[in-house]
Amino acid sequence: MYKYITLLLIMFLATGYSRSQELAAGEIINKVNELMNQGSSKAIMTMTITTSSGQKRTFEYLTYSKNKGEKNLMIYMAPKRVKGQKMLMLNNADDIWAYFVRTKRVRKLATHAKKQKMEGSDFSYEDMGGSNSFITDFDAKKTGSETKEGYKCYKLELVKKPGSGSSYAKMIMWVIKENFVPIVIDYYDEDSPDRVGKTLLQQNIKEIDGIPTGTKIIMTNKNDDTNTIMVIKEIEYNIQLDDDMFTERGLRK
Numbered sequence: 639m640y641k642y643i644t645l646l647l648i649m650f651l652a653t654g655y656s657r658s659q660e661l662a663a664g665e666i667i668n669k670v671n672e673l674m675n676q677g678s679s680k681a682i683m684t685m686t687i688t689t690s691s692g693q694k695r696t697f698e699y700l701t702y703s704k705n706k707g708e709k710n711l712m713i714y715m716a717p718k719r720v721k722g723q724k725m726l727m728l729n730n731a732d733d734i735w736a737y738f739v740r741t742k743r744v745r746k747l748a749t750h751a752k753k754q755k756m757e758g759s760d761f762s763y764e765d766m767g768g769s770n771s772f773i774t775d776f777d778a779k780k781t782g783s784e785t786k787e788g789y790k791c792y793k794l795e796l797v798k799k800p801g802s803g804s805s806y807a808k809m810i811m812w813v814i815k816e817n818f819v820p821i822v823i824d825y826y827d828e829d830s831p832d833r834v835g836k837t838l839l840q841q842n843i844k845e846i847d848g849i850p851t852g853t854k855i856i857m858t859n860k861n862d863d864t865n866t867i868m869v870i871k872e873i874e875y876n877i878q879l880d881d882d883m884f885t886e887r888g889l890r891k
Contacts, residue, residue, distance in 0.1 A: 661792070662780065663778040663779050663780040663794055664778060666778070666780065666792050666794060666813055666818070667772050667773060667778045667794065667796070668773065669818040670772060670811075670813055670818050670819075670820050671770055671772050671773055672818075673817075673818050673819065673849070673850070674707075674772075674820070675706035675707045675769070675770070676703075676706065676707075676849060676875045676876060677704075677705075677706060677875075677876045678702075678703060678704045678705075678875070678876055678877055678878075678879050679701075679702070679703045679873060679874065679875050679876075679877070680700075680701070680702050680703075680873070680874045680877055680879070681700070681701050681870055681871075681872060681873040681874070682698070682699075682700055682701075682715075682870075682871045682872045682873075683698070683699060683701060683868055683869060683870050683871060684696060684697065684698045684868070684869045684871065685697045685698075685699070685757070685759060685761075685866060685867070685868050686866065686867045686869075687757070687758060687759050687760070687864070687865075687866050688864060688865050688866070688867075689864055690862060690863040690864050695758075696716075696717070697714060697716065697717070697720065697757060698714070698715045698716040699712050699713060699714045699715055700712070700713045700715055701713070702879055702883060702884075704879045704881075704883075704884060707730065707767065707769060708728070708729065708730055708769070709727070709728055709884040710725075710726070710727040710728075710731070710766065710767060710884075711724065711725070711726050711727075711883055711884055711888075712724065712725040712726075712727075721739070722739040723736070723737060723738060723739055724736070724737040724889050725737075725756075726884060726885075726886070726888075726889055727763060727766065727767045728884065730767045730769035730771070731752050731763045731764055731766065731767025731769075732749070732752060732767075733746070734746070734747040734751050734752065734763055735747070735886055735889060737889040737890065742890070744886055744889050744890065751763060752764045752767070753805045759857070759866040760836060760857040760858065760859040760862075760864055760865060760866040761857055761866055761868070762805065764804070764805055765838075765857070771804060772796065774799075774802075775798060775799055775802040775803070775804045776796035776797060776798055776799060776802070776804070776808070776809065777796070777797050777799055778794050778795070778796050779794065779795045779796075779797070780792060780793070780794055781793050781794065781795050783815075784812065786812040786821055786822050787812075787821050787822065787839070787841075789812075789814045789815075789816070789821055790814070790815050790816070791812040791813055791814055791815060791821060792812070792813045792815060793810070793811070793812055793813075794809075794810070794811045794812075794813060795808065795809075795810055795811075796808055796809040796810075796811060798828070804828070805827070805828055806825045806826055806827065806828060806835075807826045807827065807828045807830075807831030808826045808831065809823055809824060809825055809826065810823070810824040810826075810834075811823045811824075814843075814850075817843075817850040818850075819840060819843055819850050819852060820838075820840070821839070821840050821843075821852075822837065822838065822839055822840075823837070823838040824836075824837050825837070825838070827861070833860075834860055835859070835860060835861050836857055836858065836859050836860065836861075837857070837858045837860065838855065838856070838857050838858075839855070839856045839858075840852025840854070840855050841853075841854040841855075841856065842854040846873055846875065847874065847875040847876065849875050851870065851873060852870075853869065853870040853873075854867065854868070854869050854870075855867070855868040855869075855870075856868075
């Protein structure tokens with residue numbers, strides 16, 4: 639008899655321990671935010687845009703990020719027609735400048751540019767700029783657990799807070815339990831809050847500098863029937879970067 643009581647006690651304690659390990663929505667999104675906004679980074683990436691007619695355009699660029707994504711600099715390496723062009727995003731992409739090689743001039747983009755497509759891709763400047771928006775602009779709720787893309791995931795619903803400047807009414811996010819990578823994100827447009835406008839998928843997750851990194855990122859635009867694939871060819875995390883790089887003067891160098 640005692641062995642059955644002992645067995646039941648072990649099962650009870652194990653169940654209680656398992657439940658204690660289940661994280662609340664706020665804890666999960668904090669870990670996602672921490673993972674996605676590393677202190678600094680340097681990367682070489684390609685971006686391939688596929689239009690609704692099936693035509694493809696590919697860009698290659700060098701990117702730098704500092705202050706957990708608050709500062710971002712992109713330097714285009716290819717194709718030849720845009721080589722040397724630069725984009726500077728500060729204050730989590732609230733302020734954007736472009737440098738054009740041919741004219742050697744710097745132009746500040748309008749405030750609403752944050753919501754526009756970057757180089758005609760399916761990523762907006764808002765998507766590219768790092769920030770705490772998952773926390774500051776949305777209320778998170780855990781709606782369960784699901785297997786997504788072969789990973790055991792938390793499923794979260796992020797609903798836009800009143801007064802938020804985000805382009806999205808809400809997001810549905812699947813977060814890998816093991817490493818807190820948001821493997822899939824469904825974006826619901828503010829103009830059509832009941833339908834998915836875009837879906838992001840991360841693939842080829844690798845451990846780089848101890849940080850789980852999706853080295854292939856696909857954004858599918860369901861409104862325009864287009865998609866954009868970003869591939870990280872090289873990346874370094876938490877490196878020293880000069881603040882002068884992230885200035886209008888630095889763009890001209």
